[in-house]
Amino acid sequence: MGNAALRLSEHDNVAVAIDDIEPGSTVELGELTVRAVERVPLGHKIAILPISCGAKIVKLGVPIGSATADIEVGQHVHMHNVQSDYLNNEEYHWE
Amino acid sequence: MNAPNPLDTMRASGYLRADGRKGIRNYVVVAYLVECAHHVARTIASKYEPQAVQLIGFPGCYLSDYADSMMQSLCTHPNVGAVLLVSLGCEEFKRSALAEVISSSGRPVDVLVIQEQGGTRSTIEKGFTIVDDLRAEVEKGGRTPFTAADLMIGTECGGSDGTSALTANPAIGLAFDGICAAGGTAMFEETCELFGCEAHMTDRAVTPELAQAIDAAMAKAHQYHTDLGYSSFGGGNITGGLTTIEEKSLGAYAKSGSAPIVGMLKPAVRPSGPGLYLMDTVNDGGLRFGIPNINDNATVIEMVASGCHMVLFSTGRGSVVGSAIAPIVKICANPRTFRNLSEDMDVDAGKVLEQRATLDDVALEILETVRRTAEGVPTKSEGLGHQEFILTYKTFEPLGPGCLPI
DSSP states (O other): OOOSEEOOSTTOSEEEESSOBOTTOEEEETTEEEEOSSOBOTTOEEESSOBOTTOEEEETTEEEEEESSOBOTTOEESTTTEEOSSOOOSOOOOO | OOSOOTTTTOOEEEEEOTTSOEESSOEEEEEESSGGGHHHHHHHHHTSOTTTEEEEEOOOSSOOHHHHHHHHHHHTOTTEEEEEEEEOSSSOOOHHHHHHHHHHTTOOEEEEEHHHHTSHHHHHHHHHHHHHHHHHHHHTSOEEEEOGGGOEEEEEEOSOOTTTTTTHHHHHHHHHHHHHHTTOEEEEOOGGGOTTOHHHHHHHBSSHHHHHHHHHHHHHHHHHHHHHTSOSOOHHHHHTTOOSHHHHHHHHHGGGTTSOEEEEEOTTOOOSSSEEEEEOOSOSSSSSSSSSOSSHHHHHHHHHHTTOSEEEEEESSOOOOOOSSSOEEEEEOOHHHHHHSGGGOSEEOGGGTTTSSOHHHHHHHHHHHHHHHHTTOOOHHHHTTOOOOOOOOOOOOOOOTTSOOO
8 A cells, every 4th residue: 555654744754644554564655665664553653764863753844852762764653762842741641 | 615615605593692692502501509519400400301401510619710700601601591500508609699690691590509498309399490491481582693703613622643633623724714714703722732833823813912922821831731740642642643742732733724813812701803713721820720621621611611602623532522501513533433433423534534535525514514503403412412511620810911902
């Protein structure tokens, strides 16, 4: 499936999954072809450019946080490798 | 949108109140003035269909200017035709002042004090008689043409996920543009869920003074949540793919559309004219009563208190709530959630992700649903009997200068 994710702005370094993306599958985003290295569920973000630790995560052309680790193309971008530039919740409670 | 705006030709039949305001529902409200009177009030209200009688109340025993102003605004809401207040008797709530405000608005009002009525059973029996009379009164009220210019609509998101920003929220934004273009009034809120959007919002403000007021409200929200130690972001948002409060905020902000921001409100303050407003929902005066909005209904009811006839509610994870006094229109962002919870959802915005519709198509569907709801057709949550309500302790200073330039 070529369009399992959307790049919402040309400035973005992540795309948003509009279907579950399985490891090893490829996503085509204009000129970019991204191979998922891990599972990225619907609504979650996949790295479409290499992102260095400390760099901004950009979605819709706007920074939505900073990388807390180097992120490779095709990786899941979420709580484990991003922190808020505003407020981080100290603890998370969810099932 | 290229299609004609369904609101341009809306000719609903509104309920004309003695104070000149126009409603889309004709409720008798039963209101408890302390938690100790909740059971009695609920028992009275439960005898009737929720389409006729709605239950609201304030649980606290001690004085609150915020609760006073919220209860006054809700009891004189355009969708409300008459009110029964149920008091225990020894709580501090100023029931006579509230009854006076309701009466001055031309609405019939009655007060039952449990400690003066001989107890629970006696008060309930008396309550039935009073509500029967109040229902007969509101049925006699006049009707009046209700057009887009009379309409006031709020928006809220609950249970957001990674699809909210892609489908439901931008579709609501387009619908908001349609409401403003038709001469209506719209409001969005939750300054604590708009971090990162400050500069864009101030650019949309119609005057520099309003821009300054918005900046100050956002700085207050940031300080408040820094002191609180956490943000308005959590569990279901994370499972749904949202990573930070600013990512959630960016999606939430899309609901506001692209119209100029003509003013900033606080809860229970009414807009001064048509157009788009931002509501500041964070306490003034520092961290006093904890989390400003403890759940979605806490902010929904603040917009209702400012006069909203209905609220457009975006959900990704799948909220099922309604609201007392104002219908909730549920717009579902996630196509899987819609299939799972279709009995609770009014509009399927997730079909955009499956290329079965465009955002413009969904916006048109939202405006058609708004029109039908204004014409009296129950929304899904109304039909299911939802009438969630919550009112907590908060504190607000009066609006500062520059907030309402028109």
